[in-house]
Amino acid sequence: MKKGIKAITKGSILSPKGFSADGVHAGMRYAKKDVGVIVSDTPASCAAVYTTNLFQAAPLKVTMESIEQAGLVQAVIVNSACANACTGERGLADAYKMRELTARKFNIKENHVAVASTGVIGEYLPMDKIEKGIAGLSPGAAESNAESFQTAILTTDLVMKKSCFSAVIDGKTVVMGGAAKGSGMIHPNMATMLAFVTTDANIASDHLSAALKEVTNRTFNQITVDGDTSTNDMVLVMANGKAGNEALSPEHRDWPLFVELLAESCESLAKQIAKDGEGATKLIEVNVTGAADNYDGNMIAKQIVGSNLVKTAVYGADANWGRIICAIGQSSASLNPAAVDISIGPIKMLSKSEPQPFSEQEATEYLNNDFIQIFVDIHSGAGAGKAWGCDLTYDYIKINASYRT
């Protein structure tokens, strides 16, 4: 963790001042909660990044429109079970209706509402259930309220994803909480799955947006579960200013600290998503050093962590470094094929591209852990990169061979 940033172990999206939340079972899923909301006491500066998939879902269009108006959001309404993607004009009307119902319910402006959906693509939202769900929301600031929200946004996720960190800015304690869902169709590009970050920092939305874009590239965009980029990916940050710090901007002396606070939050959520990838039993972290630049380092790291063959080898605890070098060789990075080092955990397997003797037993023991680190040194420059993913298992097949049924 970077200097000046503190983890708040039991914290959540409700730890920053001035936020409340809730989640209810509206009946779209069999038993689990499926509609959730985060509300700020006052309109908050807002920034978001969205999927680059050409078929952006309807709720993303509505959220963009809301944020573009004045960079302010006071509530974000989310449903699971149905992605409201590829649903044409009717889907767009449904997303507007979700926004309208939420604005009326909380007595706020329509363009202060963001909308997000996740679930099956190509099905229409059951609007009667959505309406009932929104009507039943009763936001509060207790830990149980945060949990209700965190549960309502999940699909095939097995665990809730949350984060909470703080930093002292201008002598004021700024708190930042996060909640996310992930699981499948995870291969973010410029933006990602659903993740919501709340903070009481004082910062205008344009600066918040700049920080978010920079941070997303090295956190959410560096995870992959299955190589497929969803139509619904969205990361949304709300900053309501209640910490009372002097407004942040790139000129502020604590700007780098704030950016790292955001990065710490996003990296924490991103790793939780990777670890809970569909069917996953292990979190894989790839560390690349010696790349020509950070862009190359990140690209190589993501290529390795995205390889089905690397993922199945990690699942089988097989120290098959040949698949790692094969993945490196597919990237368009500039490198010298004769100068690559590879280690799996503490065990060096390739040095200057020559195979090294190692104990298979020791390697298997390491690979039986549930957190696997792979280290690659390209010896081509000062660039570095990191990426996170998970193993590919029988359960991934099981989950995805019958997702809709």
Place this chain on the structure above:
Amino acid sequence: MKKGIKAITKGSILSPKGFSADGVHAGMRYAKKDVGVIVSDTPASCAAVYTTNLFQAAPLKVTMESIEQAGLVQAVIVNSACANACTGERGLADAYKMRELTARKFNIKENHVAVASTGVIGEYLPMDKIEKGIAGLSPGAAESNAESFQTAILTTDLVMKKSCFSAVIDGKTVVMGGAAKGSGMIHPNMATMLAFVTTDANIASDHLSAALKEVTNRTFNQITVDGDTSTNDMVLVMANGKAGNEALSPEHRDWPLFVELLAESCESLAKQIAKDGEGATKLIEVNVTGAADNYDGNMIAKQIVGSNLVKTAVYGADANWGRIICAIGQSSASLNPAAVDISIGPIKMLSKSEPQPFSEQEATEYLNNDFIQIFVDIHSGAGAGKAWGCDLTYDYIKINASYRT
């Protein structure tokens, strides 16, 4: 099949005049044959395409050197079980030694020998076994000799891949045979796995090379099993001229027919490789029309057939067209997101990007076939593309969680 091209059902790499082959068990694999050779009676015009993976294996370097000398090859020696990739100086010396042993055995020039290897990356060739294997080769022109070769080049493949077609060129019957191996680490880029094509056509190696490059882009480069591009991919064509046709060149009136003969051979082998992908139970063919150009059409087709989520849905006979449109949206093709049609087999599911009602039962019945066709119309131009792949199953995980052990 294109007009003028005839399939020879029982044909093989030995159907063209003047070729012999063999395969033996040299002891690198437990019981299966693991060293094979194809020999032409006289030096044959040769063309090859190779993997674009940065870590090209040693045998590819040796083969390139042989072909560059004069464009002629009289024998190609192949082993399975060990890829001789990422094996440094020693691996290169071993590949040269394989070439030398083969040249001596068949009393031909060293630079008339091509070398290919397939199997585990990062292990050294057991040269004593390779030497014994080459010494034991006894090429003949019987069908059993072709089978011995076809078996010797396989790794986790379940079935032999072969092709045979003919066309009349200059009033002479030109025959073309093929043999290939595939299975895992299949995501060719510019070149592909191991495939060997023999023909008695008369054609200089530069023209043969031009035809092979063009054809590879729309056949081998359009298949994927798992998204990983191997270090050892190679397609090699030998043309010994014994059909007696006037030498082929782009100016020859039968040039288009010859190119299609080669395309038919490569497409046949490519589809056999896709169908026998590791763990596969179904062959998937994606047909894209209405793309801005053929490049876009091929890119979209390959993106769809490469999606883990599409592959698992096909395995589970789940008509989840949302995953198909998600894959389309990830490609960098230019298209109008509001004008896409999708059919799975005969069943239309999306029209102008609006979901269509369809019978789930009928869709499941279709998806229980072992050959699945997906049709996509982008309505953006006259470009088209095709790609082939396979479903992603429990057996893929089983095979790859313990490949080395």
